[in-house]
Amino acid sequence: MPAGDLITRDGQLEWRGALLGAGTPYRMTRLEGWLDLGETRGANPDRPGRHGLLQGSLLLGRRTVTLSYLVSGVPRERFGQVVEDLRTLTAPGERPVEEPLVIRLDGRSRLANVRCVRRTVGVEKLYAVGHTTGAVQWEATDPRLYSPTEHRAATSLPAPPTDGLRFPLVFPLAFGAGKAGGRLIAVNRGGAATWPVWEIDGPVTGPMVTERDTGQRLVCHPDFTVARDQTLVIDTDARTVLLNGVNHNDVLLTRQWFPFPAGAPARVDFTATSYDPAARLTARWRDATL
Incomplete structure (x- = not known):
């Protein structure tokens, strides 16, 4: 199944064949780095003997995407499995390669090729009653966001x-159809x-x-x-x-x-x-x- 085909509404993320965000146990509370411009890199050398700099190159570096989530209201008997499913979903392989992450906002899905670099699961007072917050962070070496459709x-x-x-x-001349x-x-x-x-x-x-x-x-x-x-x-x-x-x-x-x-x-x-x-x-x- 092509990446992004599981998404049915705004505020959903598809990663490794699973959904996060709206309509799932992992409700989005904040999304950072998706609509933002990625980090920039460049070199503007000093103007010799004058104020200011000489204009150099300006390129984009990596894109870092962070989903902050909330798990709450899940039946207590399912809560531990919900947390474990997230841990499994975000665990890196032995030699992790970039995989497609698709997010839909404003009726439009976009894709980035990323690796999961961070996952937090808060274990605090309310964890025992089935409530936790945390974050998942991905990093893309290519800062572009792409259409899921090729x-x-x-x-x-x-x-x-x-x-x-x-x-x-013989006139009129016929030159043919060409190539x-x-x-x-x-x-x-x-x-x-x-x-x-x-x-x-x-x-x-x-x-x-x-x-x-x-x-x-x-x-x-x-x-x-x-x-x-x-x-x-x-x-x-x-x-x-x-x-x-x-x-x-x-x-x-x-x-x-x-x-x-x-x-x-x-x-x-x-x-x-x-x-x-x-x-x-x-x-x-x-x-x-x-």
């Missing part, structure tokens, strides 16, 4: 023209740029992906071939190049990584040094906000 767009290679001018020329295919359009409906994953299905030799408006390109070696039933996956955020899951980073000769801008269509061309109608380029992306 979007896709695909195209084949441009077909070679099958007609054109014929001699002797078909070879371009896809992707729209990121979020408020921040998002980095796509490219999938190139063979057979194709020397594939090239070009952002038409900026001219930025991802170019494979002209002799590199993706065979039939193989898929080359280029993750522009992770900067990885995998052929059927095996690292082939060296085949990508030109690395002009480009994201999909916020709120505007990205027009992307797919070309290669050879033509096969079965070759296909697919873009996968999520709308992003910060």
Whole structure:
């Protein structure tokens, strides 16, 4: 089941296939770090011999999300299990990796890839009668919030023209239909740029992906071939190049990584040094906000 599908109302969080927040034993009392801007990092060097600083880079660092919760009104015989379920749900594995956390507010669900870094369960006077408060904290190395739905767009290679001018020329001239295919359009409906994953299905030799408006390109070696039933996956955020899951980073000769801008269509061309109608380029992306 895709992350976020369990959510039915505002104020709910889905984590590891379980719900927290509204309508659950773990009622939200406060949520921090979700709609906020993540921490910033940058370097503004001093202006030599003058007041002020020179403007340097400004980038976002991690996002920290904290849910403060209340457990109260649970039947006393169930209270201990409710607490234990939360402890199990938030326990890290031996080598924890980021997992999707989905939260719905104002009728809109967003997703962040996070790890649980903190959990508190208050054991105080009222704990014995089934009342406790605490917090769960997650940390995301990527500060963006994404749409739970992953979007896709695909195209084949441009077909070679099958007609054109014929001699002797006879007016009116017929120039033919030109090339078909070879371009896809992707729209990121979020408020921040998002980095796509490219999938190139063979057979194709020397594939090239070009952002038409900026001219930025991802170019494979002209002799590199993706065979039939193989898929080359280029993750522009992770900067990885995998052929059927095996690292082939060296085949990508030109690395002009480009994201999909916020709120505007990205027009992307797919070309290669050879033509096969079965070759296909697919873009996968999520709308992003910060």
